[in-house]
Amino acid sequence: MPLFLGVPLKQISVLEAKCGLQLVFICVWVSTDHDEIEKVAKQFGAKVHRRSSEVSKDSSTSLDAIKEFLSYHDEVDIVGNIQATSPCLHPTDLIQVAKMIQEDGFDSVFSVVRRHQFRWSEIKKGVSEVTRPQNLDPAKRPRRQDWDGELYENGSFYFAKKHLIDKGYLQGGKMAYYEMRAEHRVDIDVDIDWPIAEQRVLRYGYFGKETLKEVKLLVCAVDGCLTNGHIDVSEDQKEIPCDIRDAIGLLQKRGVQVRLISERDCSKSVAAMKLGCMVEVSVTDKLKVVEDWRKEMKLCWKQVAYLGNEESDVECLKKAGMSGVPADACAAAQKAAGYICKSNGGCASIREFAEHIFLLMEKVNSAGKKT
Structure with a gap:
């Protein structure tokens, strides 16, 4: 499954729904007939409906899958159908749409975008x-910036009450549209949409400039992040971490202090590499150590980045403003992390995570200067 900004694309829609819909609805479901998608959905907190082969054909529609789902769940009154190919969708939009259904009495609400195209x-x-004009008079051609434009259904989401879906409709009854902002309307239909959507999410996404602060401290677990499970020994028979490269130096040059943490006593091997950073070994409570470091440096958690790999890293991953794991990290660590590296532990994952941090911060700072 290809990764979108370091996480499976399906995870983006699950997180959007969890951040938005769970504030006003009960639960988030993923309908699929694919084992890997089911695994990712459950890993990130969604429930899974295993759809039948009858509604999993190339010719099957979203409505077919929703009707089948409802046949198993009589307790559901309202369905919000979110497309996984719309990663720019913001949870605040979902909250507003849910209120339109629950508080304003609409039977169905769907997403649209405004376009200024003749x-x-x-x-x-x-x-x-x-050829003939369809929406303009060439003799009185307006400037597009002076024209209100037109609304187009973009397929990002459809909300509808159960009684409509039972009749075979996703749109009907007391119906309304929800106009999405231009920066959130990119959908992934063809390959070129993928990098565009990634850049939009980096700049405007729900984990973007509203919450990020400048990272001042990166804590990296030695075990499974700087190492790959094998023991490498130097000429003087001292164990050395496999993956150092120039990542730590890169971080330090950018003003990010790097500190290492390990459940084992690897102080001699780390010292042998002359990394110039603090290391805490034989740690039984990683969260307490990182908390002490944070307070010592007078930082908030949003200024702390954490790269971990094991279950013992989970609480730190949840707390950190930016969190990452190698591609081969355990399932619990992957679930807690905001970024899953393409690289395994000991194979430049710290370098990849550092570059991700700098890319995201540059996008946020750039957006801040323009606003």
Whole structure:
């Protein structure tokens, strides 16, 4: 499964829903017939409906899958159908739409975007016709910035009450649209949409500039992050971590203090590498150690980044403003992390995580300067 900003694409929609819908609805479900998607959905806190082969065909529609789901869940009154290919969707939008259904009495609400594009009729090959304007008068052609534009359904989400879906509709009854902001409307339909969507999420996403602060401290677990499970020994027979490269130096040059933490006593091996950073070994409570470091440096948790790998790292990963794990981290650590590296532990994962931090901070700072 390809990763979107270091996490499975399905996780983005699950997190959007958990951040938004769970504030006003009961639970988040993923409908799938795919084992890996089921695994990711459960890992990140969603319930899973295993759809049947009858509604998993190439010709099957979202409505088919929703109707099947409802046939097993009579307790559901309202369905919010979120497309996994719309990662720019913001949880605050979902909260507003849910209120439109629950408080304003709408039976269905769907997403639209505003476009300022002039349409012309299509001429088929072999037909002797001329193209004609569809939404403008060429003799009185307006400037597009002076024109209100048109609303287009973009398929990002559909909310509807059960009684409508039972009749075969996702839109109907007392119906309303929800206009999405331009920065949130990118959907992934073709390959070129993927990097565009990533950049939009970096700049405007729900984990973007509203919550990020400048990272001042990166804590890295030695075990499973700087090492890969094998023992490498130096010429003087001292164990050395496998993955150091210049990542720590890169972080330090950018004003980020790096500290290492380990459940084992690896102080001699770390010292042998002359990394120039503090290391705490034989640690039984990593959260307490990092908490003490944070207070010592007078930082808030949003200024702390943490790279971990094991269950013992989970609480630190949850607390940190930016959290990451190698690709081969345990399931509990992956669930707690905000970024899953493409690299395994001991294979440049700390370098990849550092570059992700700098990329995200640059996007946030750039956005702040323009606003």
